[in-house]
Amino acid sequence: MHDLERYLNVRSAYGASIGPAGTLAFLMDTTGTPQIWTLDEPAGWPEQRTFYDERVTFCSFSPERRELAFGMDEGGDEFTQLFRLDLDSGEVDPLTDTPDAIHYWGGWSHDGDRIAFAANRRDESVFDVYVQGRDERGEAAELVHEGDGWLALAGWSPDDDGLLVTEHTSSFDKDLYVLHLDSGDLEHVTPHDGDVRYNSPSWGPDGEAIYCCTDRDSDTLRLERLDLDSGAFAVVEDGGAWNVDGIALDDETGRLAFSRNVDGYTEITVGELTGTTEYDTRPAPDLPDGTAGGVSFGPDGEVFALSASSRTNNTNVHRVAFESGETEQWTRASTAGIPRSTFREPELVHYETFDGREIPAYFTLPAEDVRASAGVPVIVDIHGGPESQRRPSFSGLTQYFLSRGYAVFEPNVRGSTGYGKAYTHLDDVEKRMDSVQDIRAAVEWLTDQSAVDPDRIVAKGGSYGGFMVLAALTEYPDLWAAGVDSVGIANFVTFLENTGAWRQEHREAEYGSLDDDGEFLEAISPLNHADRITAPLFVLHGANDPRVPVGEAEQIVEEVRSQGVPVEKLIFEDEGHGISKLENKIEAYTTVVHFLDRHV
Template sequence: MGSRTPVNILILALMLGIGVSCSRQQTVDLIPLEILFGNPTQIQARIAHDGSNISYLAPYEGVLNIWLKGKDGDRDHRLTNDKGMGIRYHMWMFDNEHILYIQDKDGDENWGVHVVNVNTGEERLLTPTDDEVDHSVRAELYATDEDEPTIALIGLNKRDERILDVYRLDVVTGDLQLIEEGTESSYKWVIDNDLNVRGYMHSNSDGGSSLFLRDGNEGPFEEAIVWKSEDEMASGPVWFKEDNRILYLLDSRGRNSAALYAYDTLIGEQELLAEDSMYDVTYLMMHPVTKEAQAALVMRERSEWIPLDDDIKEDLRRLSDNARGEIWITARTMDDKQWIVYYGADNASGVYYLYYREENRFEKLFDTHPELADLPLVTMQPISFTASDGMELHGYLTLPSNAEKPVPLVLTVHGGPYARDHWGFDADAQWLANRGYACLQVNFRGSTGYGKEYLNAGDREWGGRMQDDLTDAVAWAIDQGIADPERVAIFGASYGGYAALSGAAFTPDLYCCAISLVGPSNLVTFLSSIPPYWASFQKAFDIRTGRLPRYETGEMAGLPKAEADWTEQDKADIEFLRSRSPLYSVDNIRIPMLI
């Protein structure tokens, strides 16, 4: 993977800035970087809908490609021939003959939809290129249907770079038909089980969102549900039940954590299916045919499934009995007799199994990183502490084995920031612990999964309370005797990179060095350069990060205002963003940095 060279540089930066004892290096075998940060040997197992074939991703000449598992002693064989950034996601079509996959160009996140025929090996790009439409093309996969086994509905910004319209795609003929146009404020199309476009999410001017629905595939959409800005990030539609009347929703209105509901689209009423008082419900497992809600996932300290259907309670118990860690069901056949199951652990390779339900039999498919076996990996421990303003915060701590505390510590800050760190195998944490450093990962306020109060406490707190949470985390680790106060580093990418820059600029005496990967240093230029297809989220950025003055009417509507046109309020908003931008406090920095 492309991270090998940066990792080598990070090691040098950490050693120069934070140091580590020689005695530590003599007691634990060093794990080679290519094992921790290289491609998995195999990953992302998928099974055809009829159970006829199993596919997976594996490297070819160092690049992840799609492979087909051999049968009856035959060798596995490669289906694709990518030599670029590699394939990250693939799915089976219902004809059990074609596999769709998405791929961008050099990490630009402008995804194209590709198809490969598993019988002939023919590969084709099914969406237009940038040159064909004269702007960056981005696609999303929406839905497929057993009754139309070669048809997929996709989102595509072919017509307008800012807007994802809905297209009907025939993966055999390549025919691409526009069936529904979006607007600058629409996002997340709602598709039913018959490939009808039933609705969409609309970004409202107050930062909230609305769900618009209609009964069938034609006619006007009507506003069905309105979420305020405090609710919109954890709420929204999931999928329809088989009858195409009941729509599963995640909803945090009137409560702190997002719960799972069954919403009757005809009468506008909803029934509670699953909830947790502290954590958001984040994922729904459905029956592959009836689309009955069968289990809900809650990401607590570790992920946990809440059974909703008696038909699979015994299966979940069996899977738990066989587990070394967390359980994920990643694919199921249409007859529901075979499941692809993934087990993830914090200190071992992930493992994929084929689970035969009727026989209660497990067939191991592969380890994702078999080379990790017998290496000195360590465990990841959930932690909680109280921030300086009284808010309870959560995270994870990975310590070197046999460490004599206090130890040098690296505060590793997740990106997003509207995401979260979770329990499981983390290559960065293992690398740091193996080299003698503690790794502290904090889900600061503004992180997702802990309910809307936790999330919304981060509004307009970039460089403020969100940064204070990181400072408080370091203080907690020092008070607990875990961290050596003279040897604390901060490291992150994207928002985490911003936090690393902010740590060096706003608390220059706390860290001995900082490492920032693609972290924005100026919130004004950051908000000015959001991609066109994020236009519908501009108001949300204003609420979450801070307001960037934009023209509201005319041909320039939506574009950042020129300084000559700023009002007094605009000037105050710009000053706020600058006050939270490390660039404007660069004179405070007096520690080594890697940017």
């Protein structure tokens, strides 16, 4: 049996970008935080290019030069700054120097002479659009559009005269605009009523159309083409009961790859446009049966890179030949010496909840030789969001718990993405606690499984999943042996009052507004029912969390502790919304494991 530190040392390689000469750049966490590495051949010895204690959040090759743009924040505060790395000299230059602002990367111009980004420098609650020369530094960027909402960028037009701008009103309501750089005009190209998503937008090859994944007039996301002259949409690919949830399109060749999310598993389709909505398919890449994404085409469209992961394969970067589909795994991120054969696969199950609805979940049992004869303890692991989905990708921590004899149950309760628009809205505002009832139904299903010990069931979750843990402990206290809350919401009112200014309106669209729904938000907040908690509680948080401020952890710990319930708290001063540094992960989850060993 391997110890926890070994499992947390399983590496991940992802976020790939292909350079002009075929060099592959990617992020890998070998040093304990994600840094930039490069390879010039498959399975070669990678060269480390950045050497920071803080995480690098992305890297993007210039289309014309051996240089990369990358982003980095400090202590998990999400105030990302942009940098340029010259691969030949190794020199790093800061492109931005506004540490109290967030910078969202918007891409290189096709000639590699300019970059674009969105930032909340002027007002922390809104994002503006900036353009900057590759040799300019600090605050030299030109403000080309003042925004009045949450803006981000999806790339330069093929002629570099425009930028594709996205506006996020909520997780389910987005808009697309074209910013004409010569005139400064911002053209709204997706006027609509109600909530509509326009995800993963990409310029068409001629600059006359946008391709995106949208649930306009559909319960699920479809791949559609928007003609910019007429404003008309046309369906390119309908995923049927499943979302077409991502597209990468090379705007010079018309070559594309898009993904379909089938019960959490990724199916990749590769093709080349032969008309406005027609395409010829190519062989699909040969990848592990799990999740894949982050497609990045090479400069000539002949190859593309993507990251792939499964429950028994840690995340690695693969490079795919466009015409043949020949797939090579370029990176060899270490499994820390743990045999892949010991990693456990989940079973996809569906359980009935209070209103007769079937809830999908992944259920993984430990190997028989580590199962307790009287029944195994179970960790009910609840994802965040709630506009998210638990999918079958690799988790070293999950595999560790399985190796120690725990089963793991991962439900996609109502409100999760991946199952259609209607499903995601089943937990909106006044229906919030219906999703918590789905957790109760999960425990009822588990107690009917002969392999499970119903007296040793743990609630575990992060962010919104942390709220779900606290809510499950207050609503159904008799079901739980323990709870583990990571960066979770304890009180919706204080959370909305203190979350980052750029996020408040976005979050109110999901949870309810302070002005209109304040009384209801108080009524469902776990903090106000903490006297019902009887199970031991562990609370984990980052002091720099801009999304769910650390006060949420401090409030719930103080209140539960005052009830005489065993509570442990661990706050990291150099972390934000989650634990990203390896040494902190080791300390955090070693402490969690000891907590569960004592109480479960």
